[in-house]
């Protein structure tokens with residue numbers, strides 16, 4: 001995991017798809033941010049979401065398992081002159097903060113890398129105050145196991161740290177065992193450059209032919225979760241916003 005994301009640091013920080021309205025603006029717009037709040041960005045990578053939060057709230061903290069990502073995030077925030085944004089290494093499944101330390105917690109494009117996404121959401125709920133919010137954004141897969149299996153093969157061939165994308169019903173249900181009430185569920189289509197995506201994952205160049213032949217022959221319904229045409233990939237971003245029960 002950390003080896004893959006050490007490999008991806010620069011390409012990830014540069015990739016346009018993580019800065020566009022659909023994936024960043026759409027997520028930030030869905031969050032109930034207040035100027036006095038303290039928010040946590042879990043599995044923050046190079047801190048793109050953390051900096052967007054920092055522009056809107058009193059303090060934004062990013063945490064990530066990969067030290068190279070945390071280093072890049074801190075450097076980019078310092079370059080941007082953001083004094084209210086800070087970063088540390090840590091595991092999303094065992095967050096290094098006490099209960100109720102934040103007004104809100106968000107994680108983007110991370111849950112499909114983590115074998116126990118429900119545990120991550122539970123940890124996010126724990127470190128948020130009663131009445132605070134938890135949000136997750138990730139690309140979704142199909143409920144049909146045959147389609148999901150085809151989709152996962154493509155993703156894993158490109159990026160060996162890909163664990164499992166979730167179908168919408170499972171994704172939006174992740175908060176149910178953690179005292180969280182689903183406030184909004186949003187699905188936003190987005191697209192990204194196929195060559196940029198392929199080159200970013202450590203498996204992409206070596207597995208190009210295999211990935212291309214799988215992508216060219218989707219099972220029925222496959223193109224709805226991973227459609228490739230004209231050099232672009234079309235995916236769907238699920239955004240879940242939950243609220244923790246007030247005391």
Ligand SMILES: C[S@@+](CC[C@H](N)C(=O)[O-])C[C@H]1O[C@@H](n2cnc3c(N)ncnc32)[C@H](O)[C@@H]1O
Pocket residue numbers: 001002005018042043044045046047048049063064065066069090091092093107108109110113114
């Ligand atoms: C695809 S990147 C997303 C980065 C960032 N959330 C964004 O959307 O810009 C996934 C990140 O999850 C981190 N990650 C994976 N497993 C983790 C874990 N158990 N705890 C914390 N971070 C983790 C990786 O190091 C990587 O930086």
